[in-house]
Amino acid sequence: MKLFDVYPLYDVTPVSAKGIEVWDDKGQKYLDFYGGHAVISIGHTHPHYVKRIEDQLEKIAFYSNSVQNPVQEALAEKLGKASGCENYTLFMCNSGAEANENALKMASFHTGKAKVIAFRNSFHGRTSAAVATTDNPKINAPINLQQEVTFLPLNDFDAFEKAISSEGYCAVILEAIQGVGGLDEPTTEFYQFIAEKCKENGVVLIADEVQSGYGRSGKFFAFQHHGIQPDIISIAKGMGNGFPVGGILIHESFQASYGLLGTTFGGNHLACAASLAVLEVLEDENLVDNAAALGLYFRTKAAAVPEIIRVKGRGLMIGLEFDFEVADLRKKLIYDHYMFTGSANNKKLLRFLPALNITKEHIDLFFEALQKALK
Incomplete structure (x- = not known):
């Protein structure tokens, strides 16, 4: 059997890998400045992370959510304190797409409505409702297009107010920094306007922090740069440092009931151990x-x-x-200078998403290679 050929490789x-260093099957060392789409938050095979999982x-790797799981409870408490979101509750799942799927489902349950506002150049995942909100x-297969989604330009106050004032919307979903889209951002004024209008119209505000969360932006969550409080926050990627895990933080004003959400693998013991290790390393x-x-240092370079x-x-x-x-610059960096970087929908943008414990020296090495590759 062959692999289904959907990835250009x-x-x-x-x-093998350690920190931001990766070795291939020929013994060549690479520097990883992409972290597998911002997944590697504390470095490959961090010793504390490895020990936590081992x-x-x-003890126990898995049991379903039909029994008590103190590791899951410890993670919820630690995450609330680390993020400053102690007035939220945690539902765990397995990926960013699944997190956004559950966030949109909760918004629809909560409001009794179905339409969604998303933004141009957005990316929220590849599952049913999540991919429908992806621009x-x-x-998007025909089955996904049954969802009613309005795509608006970022930072267009008039277009947003006109849309949200009409009937039928359950949610607005927004990346504080667009990942795949190319790092465009709402202004603080626009994000605050969105939050205000969502509250006025009884619409759920979902902050997609799948890529921008867990400290990557220089705050625990990127929406915290804008002084707003979302109703639901979706998380994944850097949450598990490579272990498949995701979740949503749901504001305590939302009512839970048995069977409302569910998952087989989400919140299993190993996933929680990996996630706790990440939070502990972020803090320590x-x-x-x-x-x-280092974001500021990167800009000076x-x-x-x-x-x-x-x-x-x-x-x-x-x-x-x-x-x-x-595209050619990325190839030069990989094959000539042995460095991984990322791309985006914006074909002229080179993305830099390394582990959060890199150093100024690593950034210096990157810019030395970049200047050589540009010649």
């Missing part, structure tokens, strides 16, 4: 502040490269925009 076969594996017709190594500081026309994003969710498409 670089000719690199990683076999210790849990020796990419190529990955002060990585949220490190992301903020970028200012010295004349080919860069714009720096986008915050913290270590950041990108470099050029006046040319970057």
